[in-house]
């Protein structure tokens with residue numbers, strides 16, 4: 612990887628130190644230009660007319676997303692964010708009283724809120740699979756918890772609040788063995804590491820554009836396995852998702868676009884396609900190796916600093932590095948760094964009650980690195996952290 616060239620593609624690298632890639636990464640110039648050029652075209656010729664001219668590139672989004680995830684273009688839906696992608700799949704599942712949902716301790720807050728809502732509405736039971744000694748979801752415990760009442764296994768691959776990577780493919784094998792639906796929140800892992808839905812064995816997967824894919828904000832993707840699509844009725848439909856074939860009848864599309872709506876952020880679609888192309892050109896294994904290197908270096912350095920404790924769980928870790936200081940609150944560190952042009956974020960406990968509260972942790976500082984970050988940025992970050 613030519614890091615200098617990649618940084619030149621991202622002009623903000625010269626101005627700021629961006630360790631907030633799990634919040635929103637910096638878009639590279641080809642993505643920025645794809646969005647801007649389309650907005651300019653809309654300004655000149657009109658929105659519908661601009662979309663018609665961009666038709667081929669709009670279709671390309673499905674092809675490149677399918678290549679990214681190793682699925683078919685008809686298994687991809689474009690939506691406005693990962694939450695809505697996940698929701699469209701989750702709320703399409705016909706839950707009945709007594710059905711069980713198995714999830715993990717690291718589950719994303721919004722997903723858990725949806726479980727709670729479904730528990731209230733339909734009396735489904737939420738069971739949280741415990742972690743193993745490494746802090747990953749225990750696949751053995753999951754296997755033991757399986758029974759006929761489990762309707763869904765829904766887990767987060769790489770959580771927002773730590774460096775953990777859950778063993779998604781092993782979970783997939785348990786799901787396949789029992790013929791149980793498996794919904795994977797891959798919001799932090801898509802764009803950061805190779806993701807192959809066939810290898811993982813998930814039925815549904817949600818992803819966002821703005822994080823490790825480096826796409827525009829307001830973009831997201833849903834994957835649904837082909838033979839499941841027609842069995843999952845979207846929680847809401849429109850004239851794009853369905854055909855009004857007779858006065859009192861309709862027919863829902865047979866591809867994953869049944870989970871979309873007609874109107875969408877067209878410039879964002881083009882930007883997301885450009886972002887996926889950009890990531891695929893670099894190669895996901897290369898991205899993964901580089902992120903692993905920079906994040907590993909950051910964890911090592913942080914662990915050497917007095918008063919700093921790193922909190923990331925798991926064996927293989929993501930680019931998300933979380934820590935606390937015994938001298939300063941996480942919020943104070945966040946604000947102090949921002950004044951120095953260093954972007955990080957805070958993972959508050961109420962965003963991860965199952966995880967952080969159970970581990971007795973306070974709000975965490977989250978520094979999330981990407982391949983365009985450098986060793987010298989890690990040095991500068993650690994120097995600023997200690998120079999309070």
Ligand SMILES: *Cc1c(COP(=O)(O)O)cnc(C)c1O
Nearest residue numbers: 692693694719770771796798819
């Ligand atoms: C950010 C995040 C989401 C939500 O993604 P949006 O695009 O903001 O809807 C879901 N799950 C995880 C693990 C996340 O980190």
